[in-house]
Amino acid sequence: MSGVPRPPRGLPVRVAAGLAVLALAGCALVPGSVSPVDEVEFTHELPVPPLAPSRVVDGTRVFSLTAQEGTSELVPGVQTPTWGFDGPYLGPTLRAERGERVAVEVTNDLPEPTSVHWHGMHLPAAMDGGPHQEVEPGGTWRPTWRIDQPAATLWYHPHPHGQTEKHVYRGLAGLFLLDDDASVAADLPHDYGVDDVPVIVQDKVLDDDGTLELDDSGAEPGTLGDVVLTNGATGAYHDVTSERVRLRLLNGSTARTYQLGFPDRRMDLVATDGGLLEAPVEVDDVRLAPGERAEVVVRLEPGETTRLHSFEAELGGVVVPFAMGGNDAFDVLELRAADRLTPSPEPAWTPSAHAAADALHADDATVTRTFQLDDRQINGRRMDMGRIDETATVGTTEVWEVRSTVPMPHSFHVHDVQFRILSVDGDPPPPALAGPKDTVYLEPNRTYRLLMRFEDYTDPDVPYMFHCHMLWHEDQGMMGQFVVVEPGQEAGTDVDGHAGHH
Structure with a gap:
């Protein structure tokens, strides 16, 4: 078709289609979404x-x-x-x-x-x-x-x-x-399933006979479902009996990123992937890419109802965000407060006795590594079960500089460690990224400096993984392997031969 720019070679189907739509519309009309979520009635008690x-x-x-x-x-x-x-x-x-x-x-x-x-x-x-x-x-x-x-x-x-x-x-x-x-x-809700509630959020596609479907079209960033489940249920509600409720949020999806919050109130962010923050931080919402977690505390008044909502996700500089779930907004979980609520204190805690030993210090870093995520490769390589990509020495602190060089959603997960984000493009991380993390959403073309320490365990032959946690990307090879060794020790040469099948 003359006059319509051709998408760059290799762009996935959904992205290429989105660019064509924009071109045809002369950028005057941006579609609302190509992956909308079905509206549901909230009539099922949260499992x-x-x-x-x-x-x-x-x-x-x-x-x-x-x-x-x-x-x-x-x-x-x-x-x-x-x-x-x-x-x-x-x-x-x-x-x-x-x-x-x-x-x-x-x-x-x-x-x-x-x-x-x-x-x-x-x-x-x-x-x-x-x-x-x-x-x-x-x-x-x-x-x-x-x-x-x-x-x-x-x-x-x-x-x-x-x-x-x-x-x-x-x-x-x-x-x-x-x-x-x-x-x-800690002064935190702690009665599991009552005021301390697991919230596993996932999205699915079901075909006409109810079978789960995975998108095999090559669309980025993977399957974005029109059915959203919370702990395996659609339209779930939870009866709240105390003034505050703690939600342990997990993005258990394979590709979709959520922007979770409440339209009518703020919430206290108390923990990220790896544990408690130094103090509660009041936030409007939290962005969670696949694999990320957050703990938030929400305050309710007697007799009121509110809904945990996923707002339009802030995906950063991705190409055609509407084609990657960026324009999708929907309710996730309804909270129903009883007419009388048990008092609960404001969130507060004191440091653990282990805090000083657990702390990471940038001045201790002796190694800096660079990782670039591009296409389905990290540093120009696809996953090879028999290859060790990085070798770390036990007891050392390192900085990993991670950057996605393509305008696609990616998240980066490192096994074995909890890292601290030192900076994003040279700036201090926002409060929601200031706690201990093991997975982080990578906004395209921004550099994330991650501080981590390798402790306790060494094995030159059996590796840990680092990879994109958008699972279609991982399965296609966006993953590498590292081992932790004793000082002076080298990585093993028969890594794949040590793969233990049970």
């Missing part, structure tokens, strides 16, 4: 994942999880084949305290290999649950480690090589909550 039972054996707290097939009513009246842990969809919430030794017996009752990655957890590489620790059908894997990090809202999900998007999308995910001295003594 709360149960706390996982455990037993203490020889000083170790032992949990059990079984990945299995099932059927769920994600949409009222429609039966959908799903996967879950210990049930048809999602999984129970694991909970442990700092200092405890834990073990998880993971059994795979699925018809194909899977794995369970402990997202945000500091632990040995062989226990990490990445693509080198896949569990074969009928197999069992028993990782064990000691919890030694601050209280936080972490989560677990599959990480099989090239299949992570499908396994998470079908429903395999759950929370792993950590407690410590600071969180136990």
Whole structure:
């Protein structure tokens, strides 16, 4: 068609289509969205994942999880084949305290290999649950480690090589909550499922017979669904019985970024991925890319109703944001306050006894690494299970400078560590990015300087991962591997040969 600019070569279908629309419209008409979310009635009580039972054996707290097939009513009246842990969809919430030794017996009752990655957890590489620790059908894997990090809202999900998007999308995910001295003594809502509420937000596409569909058109940034689930339910509400309620927010989607807040009130941000902030920060909303978490405290008046809302997401300088979910806005969860509410204090806490030892200091950094995300590559490479991309020395502090060089949504996740964002394009990070993090949304063409320390665990042969947490991107190769070694030690040469199938 003459007069219409041709999109750059290699642009995904949705992006190319968006550019064509803009060109045809002469930039005078911008579509509202190509991925709108269905409006629903909020008539279903919020399902709360149960706390996982455990037993203490020889000083170790032992949990059990079984990945299995099932059927769920994600949409009222429609039966959908799903996967879950210990049930048809999602999984129970694991909970442990700092200092405890834990073990998880993971059994795979699925018809194909899977794995369970402990997202945000500091632990040995062989226990990490990445693509080198896949569990074969009928197999069992028993990782064990000691919890030694601050209280936080972490989560677990599959990480099989090239299949992570499908396994998470079908429903395999759950929370792993950590407690410590600071969180136990904090003035924060703490009654799990009552005033301390898990909120796992996901989006889906269902075909006419109720089957979950993944977008295979090449559209960026992956599947953006028209059905939004909260803890596996559409149109969910939660009855609030206290003046304040704590929401543990997880973006459990495979591609969509959410901008979560309330249209009629502000909220206190109290924690990010890896734990509590230094003090509460009052915010209008929080942006969460896939894999990111935040804890917020919301105040209600007796008898009122409000809704957690996802506003139009601030995606930064992406091309045609309307084609990548940037123009989508919708309600996520309704909160219904009782006529009489139990008093609850303003959020406050004192530092943990471990705070000084946990603190990261930029002056301690002795290594700076640079990472560029482009197409489906990091630093010009696609994932290779047999290649170690980076080698870190135990006990060292490093700065990783990370930049997305393409105008597409990406998020960056580092296994094993919680990092601190030093700056974004040289400026201090905004309050919502000032806490401990393990995953961060990368606005295109901006440089994020991440401060991290590698501690405790070394293994020259078994790697950790760093990757984009938009899972279609990860599966296509936007991932690398690093090992942590003793001083003077080199990375192993037979990495793929040490991939443990169970």
